[in-house]
Amino acid sequence: YQWPSPQYDALEQFVVEGTDHIGLDIGGVTRHCTHRNPPTASTVAAEWVRLAYHDMATHNVDDGTGGLDASIFFELDRAENVGQGNVETVTLDFSVSANKYVSRADLIALGVSWAVASCGGPIIPFKGGRVDASEAGRLGVPEPQQTLQSHTESFRQQGFSPTEMISLVACGHTLGAVRTADFPDIVPNGDTTFDTTDAYDHAVVSEYIAGTTANPLVVVQDQTFASDLRIFSSDGNVTMNSMNSAQAFKDTCTTLLQKMVNTVPNGVVLTDTIEPLPVKVSSAEITQVGSQLILDVLLRLTQAPNVPIPPNRSVKLFWCDARGQFTNCNGRTNVASLPVVETAVVSPITEAQGITLPTYQFAAPIDAAASVSKFWFQVDEGDGSPVQTYDNGGQGYPIQQDQVIYLPSISSFSLGSSGGINYNLVVGVRTESNPTSATLHAFDKGGVGSGPLTDITVDLTPVTISGVASGYKAYTATVNRPNISTSLTADFHVVIDGVTYTADFKQTLNIGDSPALSRTLSTVTTIPS
Numbered sequence: 001y002q003w004p005s006p007q008y009d010a011l012e013q014f015v016v017e018g019t020d021h022i023g024l025d026i027g028g029v030t031r032h033c034t035h036r037n038p039p040t041a042s043t044v045a046a047e048w049v050r051l052a053y054h055d056m057a058t059h060n061v062d063d064g065t066g067g068l069d070a071s072i073f074f075e076l077d078r079a080e081n082v083g084q085g086n087v088e089t090v091t092l093d094f095s096v097s098a099n100k101y102v103s104r105a106d107l108i109a110l111g112v113s114w115a116v117a118s119c120g121g122p123i124i125p126f127k128g129g130r131v132d133a134s135e136a137g138r139l140g141v142p143e144p145q146q147t148l149q150s151h152t153e154s155f156r157q158q159g160f161s162p163t164e165m166i167s168l169v170a171c172g173h174t175l176g177a178v179r180t181a182d183f184p185d186i187v188p189n190g191d192t193t194f195d196t197t198d199a200y201d202h203a204v205v206s207e208y209i210a211g212t213t214a215n216p217l218v219v220v221q222d223q224t225f226a227s228d229l230r231i232f233s234s235d236g237n238v239t240m241n242s243m244n245s246a247q248a249f250k251d252t253c254t255t256l257l258q259k260m261v262n263t264v265p266n267g268v269v270l271t272d273t274i275e276p277l278p279v280k281v282s283s284a285e286i287t288q289v290g291s292q293l294i295l296d297v298l299l300r301l302t303q304a305p306n307v308p309i310p311p312n313r314s315v316k317l318f319w320c321d322a323r324g325q326f327t328n329c330n331g332r333t334n335v336a337s338l339p340v341v342e343t344a345v346v347s348p349i350t351e352a353q354g355i356t357l358p359t360y361q362f363a364a365p366i367d368a369a370a371s372v373s374k375f376w377f378q379v380d381e382g383d384g385s386p387v388q389t390y391d392n393g394g395q396g397y398p399i400q401q402d403q404v405i406y407l408p409s410i411s412s413f414s415l416g417s418s419g420g421i422n423y424n425l426v427v428g429v430r431t432e433s434n435p436t437s438a439t440l441h442a443f444d445k446g447g448v449g450s451g452p453l454t455d456i457t458v459d460l461t462p463v464t465i466s467g468v469a470s471g472y473k474a475y476t477a478t479v480n481r482p483n484i485s486t487s488l489t490a491d492f493h494v495v496i497d498g499v500t501y502t503a504d505f506k507q508t509l510n511i512g513d514s515p516a517l518s519r520t521l522s523t524v525t526t527i528p529s
């Protein structure tokens with residue numbers, strides 16, 4: 001890992017904090033293995049795990065098509081996908097947070113890791129990089145009234161052996177219920193859970209082996225629907241017996257759920273496992289508050305379980321000028337102290353590990369004539385232990401360019417003249433620069449339709465707006481959308497002397513006088529260097 005790695009950073013934020021690019025706490029929807037409101041017998045976690053299986057189930061190992069590709073977004077009207085749980089998961093939970101770096105399919109896969117962790121199960125390692133389908137896949141989700149032979153063939157096509165089929169069904173049916181609204185023939189008298197606990201545990205196995213199970217796909221009036229019984233007993237209960245301990249269940253399901261979410265169409269290349277970054281720079285840009293130019297940076301540290309944050313910890317931000325007589329810290333280094341200390345939201349995965357994430361927000365006033373080339377941090381725990389330097393492996397964290405900077409605080413919303421909402425997005429371009437091209441690329445993957453809703457490039461034009469920080473002039477472009485969308489992001493490109501400068505992946509929800517943009521300015525000094 002080398003900063004900046006925008007895709008890794010975006011995926012890591014989902015894994016570790018459970019939030020998307022505007023801070024929406026999507027992982028938190030399943031926090032504490034919660035039920036939906038109004039309460040159902042099922043949990044949110046159950047809905048998310050079932051959805052992931054149903055999405056993956058369109059894989060065809062024979063021709064390499066289908067898999068975990070969010071094709072489920074276009075398959076909800078199929079009988080094999082019946083259920084309010086699938087509808088809620090797609091339309092409420094997973095329709096707004098996909099973006100340029102995180103696909104819908106990645107969210108569905110992550111949902112499994114979040115869900116299982118939120119119900120006390122193992123941590124399922126997560127890889128990103130899935131590609132979203134733009135249409136429905138083949139039919140392929142098994143249904144309870146089908147024969148064992150047909151189920152075995154379904155799982156074979158999905159890439160699972162008969163033994164894996166037994167295990168994977170148990171790994172799914174430890175969560176949730178069969179619902180009367182969906183399967184009145186199976187559970188005529190009300191929603192019935194597969195086992196007696198909400199937890200991600202081996203109760204589904206132990207109760208089956210003990211003969212006490214009320215699993216409605218085992219104990220059912222009409223044996224046609226006893227698909228779990230046929231599957232679980234298909235090898236004389238050998239596999240079920242082998243999974244009848246907490247550890248064995250956990251190990252088997254960790255392996256098989258990973259295999260499930262990593263079943264993707266041929267040609268899709270997944271990332272390495274996304275490991276939490278113990279020290280993370282989660283945003284870093286030159287922007288402005290009021291009309292003051294600032295270096296805006298958030299440092300996230302990791303606090304081990306049950307270890308209090310040292311009360312005397314001091315965190316300092318250092319940076320070098322990019323311009324002027326002190327360029328590259330030649331003679332002078334800038335220091336900002338007293339950041340705003342907060343705690344980041346944690347995902348169910350991080351919460352299960354007992355980790356907390358203190359964050360240190362710096363808003364260091366800077367001068368356009370000096371600008372910033374690179375920055376780094378020092379953390380002094382104030383307890384006599386050595387001061388730690390975090391400097392991106394020695395080279396510092398680079399500010400890649402200062403030619404074009406996003407100015408959300410002087411961007412605005414307005415009503416479109418022929419309807420909808422105008423996003424009037426403003427950037428600053430250095431006063432001395434004269435771009436030969438200046439464009440805004442707007443991208444929005446929100447909603448449930450196929451493809452991005454917005455994927456357009458428009459020209460940025462010079463505009464006179466008061467309040468732009470000295471050293472910069474304003475350029476603007478307007479994007480019209482039917483509604484305000486949380487998921488619209490913008491990339492700004494300017495070409496100056498044949499070189500393209502980019503401000504990448506900027507959120508557009510918090511603009512104007514949004515409280516999310518307010519900053520307490522850091523105290524800045526300089527030291528000789």
Ligand code: HEM
Pocket residue numbers: 042043045046047049050053082083084085142143144151168169171172173175176177178179180182183227231
């Ligand atoms: C032959 C294979 C399978 C059959 C016939 C089957 C059948 C069913 C049925 C009928 C339901 C009730 C759904 C509802 O009432 O809305 C259900 C729920 C569920 N299934 Fe399966 N399933 C199979 C395999 C799997 C697999 C492989 C997984 C995941 C690894 C899985 C995960 C779940 C979960 C988590 C629920 C609970 C959903 C909720 O409570 O909202 N199933 N399954």
